[in-house]
Structures are given as C-alpha cells and as structure tokens.
Amino acid sequence: MAQPAEKPDVFQAIADPTRREVLLMLIDKELPISEITAHFPISRTAVVKHLLVLENARLISGRKAGREKRYRMNPEPLAEVSQWLAYAERFWSNKLSMLQHLVEHDDKKQP
Amino acid sequence: MAQPAEKPDVFQAIADPTRREVLLMLIDKELPISEITAHFPISRTAVVKHLLVLENARLISGRKAGREKRYRMNPEPLAEVSQWLAYAERFWSNKLSMLQHLVEHDDKKQP
DNA sequence: ATGATATAACACCTTTTGGTTGTATGTCAA
DNA sequence: TTGACATACAACCAAAAGGTGTTATATCAT
Numbered sequence: 001m002a003q004p005a006e007k008p009d010v011f012q013a014i015a016d017p018t019r020r021e022v023l024l025m026l027i028d029k030e031l032p033i034s035e036i037t038a039h040f041p042i043s044r045t046a047v048v049k050h051l052l053v054l055e056n057a058r059l060i061s062g063r064k065a066g067r068e069k070r071y072r073m074n075p076e077p078l079a080e081v082s083q084w085l086a087y088a089e090r091f092w093s094n095k096l097s098m099l100q101h102l103v104e105h106d107d108k109k110q111p
Numbered sequence: 112m113a114q115p116a117e118k119p120d121v122f123q124a125i126a127d128p129t130r131r132e133v134l135l136m137l138i139d140k141e142l143p144i145s146e147i148t149a150h151f152p153i154s155r156t157a158v159v160k161h162l163l164v165l166e167n168a169r170l171i172s173g174r175k176a177g178r179e180k181r182y183r184m185n186p187e188p189l190a191e192v193s194q195w196l197a198y199a200e201r202f203w204s205n206k207l208s209m210l211q212h213l214v215e216h217d218d219k220k221q222p
Numbered sequence: 223a224t225g226a227t228a229t230a231a232c233a234c235c236t237t238t239t240g241g242t243t244g245t246a247t248g249t250c251a252a
Numbered sequence: 253t254t255g256a257c258a259t260a261c262a263a264c265c266a267a268a269a270g271g272t273g274t275t276a277t278a279t280c281a282t
Contacts (some may be wrong), residue, residue, distance in 0.1 A: 007127075009128075011125055011126045011127075011128075011131070012126050012272075013128075014122055014195075015120075015122045015123050016122075016124075016269090017122075017124035018269085018270090020122070020195065020199075023199055024198070024199060027199065027201075027202055032228075032229090033228075033231085034228060034231065042270085042271070042272090043271075043272065043273080044228090044229085045230095045231095045271080045272075046270065046271055047271075048229080048230085049269090050270090050272085053269095059175060060272080064229090066228090066279065067227065067228050067229075067278065067279040067280065068227085068229075068231095068279095069229065072243085075199065075200055075203045076200075078196060078199060078200060079197060081192070082196055083202075084125075084131065085189060085192060085193055085196065087135070087136055087140065088131075088135060088189060089161060089186055089193075090138070091138055091139060091186075093237055094184045104251080106265080107115065115276075117274060127240085129240090129241090138227075143259095144258075144259070145257085145259085153240085153241070153242095154241075154242065154243085155258090155259080156241080156242075156243085156260095156261095157240065157241050157242080159259080159260085160239090161240085164239095164262075175259090176247065177256055177258090178248065178249040178250065178257070178258050179248075179249095179259075180258080180259065180260095203281090214227085
C-alpha cells in the first residue's frame with residue numbers, strides 16, 4: 001500500500017474513506033497510532049500504511065514521543081484541492097453555493 | 112477500470128489526474144469522446160473507462176448525438192468534496208485562505 | 223531484570239486500476 | 253452502397269491498493 005515513499009498526491013490521499021476519517025480525527029488533536037487504530041476495524045499495519053500515504057502527501061506529520069508516535073494534521077496541502085475545486089466550479093458558483101448552504105443547515109434535521 | 116457501474120464515489124473519481132483534466136475540459140462545453148481522447152496520450156478505450164467512472168459519480172453525463180456521444184459536466188457532486196473540505200479546514204480557515212489568496216494571485220507571475 | 227506496550231519492518235495475498243489490443247456495430251457522406 | 257468515422261464490447265495484462273500475519277526492537281512500569 002504505497003510502500004515506496006513516493007507520490008505526494010493530495011487528491012489520491014483523500015480518495016480513501018478511511019484516510020479521510022483519520023484526517024478528521026487529527027484536526028484538533030495529536031494522537032498515537034494505537035489510538036487511531038482503535039477507531040477502525042482494520043489491523044494496525046493497515047492503519048500505518050494509510051498514515052504513510054497521508055504523511056508523504058504532507059497532510060499529517062508524526063513525532064516520536066517516548067515509545068509512541070503521535071500524529072497531527074497539517075491542512076496546507078488541502079489548499080490545492082480547494083483551488084482545483086474553485087476552478088472547476090467557477091461557472092456554477094451560484095448553484096453550488098446554494099447546495100452547500102442547504103446541506104450545511106440540515107446537519108441535525110431540526111423540524 | 113471500474114467495469115461494473117458501481118461506486119459513485121466522488122473523491123475517488125477526482126483522484127485521477129486524467130479524470131480531473133477531463134472534467135476541466137467539459138466545464139464550459141460539450142465534447143464527443145473522440146475529441147476528448149485527442150487531448151491525451153492514451154487509447155480511446157482508456158478514456159472511455161475514465162468517462163464511465165466520472166459518469167457513475169454523476170460528474171458528467173453523456174447523450175448520443177448522431178454517431179457520436181457527447182459529454183458534459185455536472186458540478187453538483189463536487190458539493191460533497193466542498194463540504195468535506197470546509198469541515199476539515201474549519202480550524203485553520205485563516206491560514207488556508209491566505210495560502211489560496213497567494214496562489215491565486217501568482218497565476219502568471221507578473222514581476 | 224521482566225513483562226507488557228507501542229511501534230517498526232517484513233513477507234505475502236487478493237482485488238481494483240489503468241492500460242492495452244482486437245473485433246463488431248451503427249451512422250454519415252459521397 | 254461503399255467506405256470512413258465514432259463508438260461499443262470483450263479479453264487480457266501489469267502494477268498498485270488495501271489488506272493480512274509474523275517477527276523484531278525499543279520503552280515504560282514494576
């Protein structure tokens with residue numbers, strides 16, 4: 001699973017649902033691998049591979065803290081996605097803004 | 112290449128550079144497969160497969176026009192990406208806005 | 223010193239991806 | 253009606269993606 005530390009492709013990195021969830025977990029806190037793994041039904045090895053993909057897309061960075069390695073998120077590479085999106089949507093900005101607005105205000109369907 | 116018409120995953124669909132480029136080509140115009148193929152170094156069959164992925168992610172839709180099939184873009188599914196991005200960036204909005212601003216104003220590096 | 227923890231490093235497996243070629247089918251134009 | 257064009261469909265292939273398990277190594281607590 002991307003064993004060679006190559007391809008820093010952000011789009012590729014966020015293509016996997018597990019990796020997106022990992023990212024969300026690391027938004028506001030720094031977590032060790034074991035704790036991240038606990039939230040998923042897959043093996044630690046698999047999680048580590050996902051972490052490697054995220055890391056060489058520079059979306060997360062890890063530091064060793066004693067016997068554990070703690071990861072934190074780095075949002076900067078997401079700017080590339082944001083830009084691409086803005087460019088791709090530039091002709092329908094009205095329609096899309098409307099859509100987003102609708103969804104955002106439907107979070108916890110208050111009747 | 113996603114032969115079965117399944118997985119309408121938008122993130123997956125835009126993960127491939129070729130597919131992203133196809134999308135950009137179809138923003139403002141409707142194009143036949145042959146014309147799309149002409150812009151890439153790969154075979155028409157390969158392009159068609161990419162089109163299928165984009166189509167069942169509902170990012171494009173095709174209609175037959177005589178002997179050719181013309182595709183056009185549909186931006187709505189991108190809203191999901193947009194939302195996710197907004198959520199993932201919610202703690203760093205300042206930093207990211209700054210970044211984007213910088214890049215956008217560096218398009219054709221005017222000295 | 224010893225055992226439990228946390229990670230690292232391998233080797234291996236299966237399915238999906240991205241690509242190829244070849245053959246058939248429908249459609250326009252002369 | 254006969255090509256030339258545009259697409260459709262099928263079979264095949266190599267490599268990457270996503271996963272598994274096993275074994276080793278460092279570190280903390282007792």
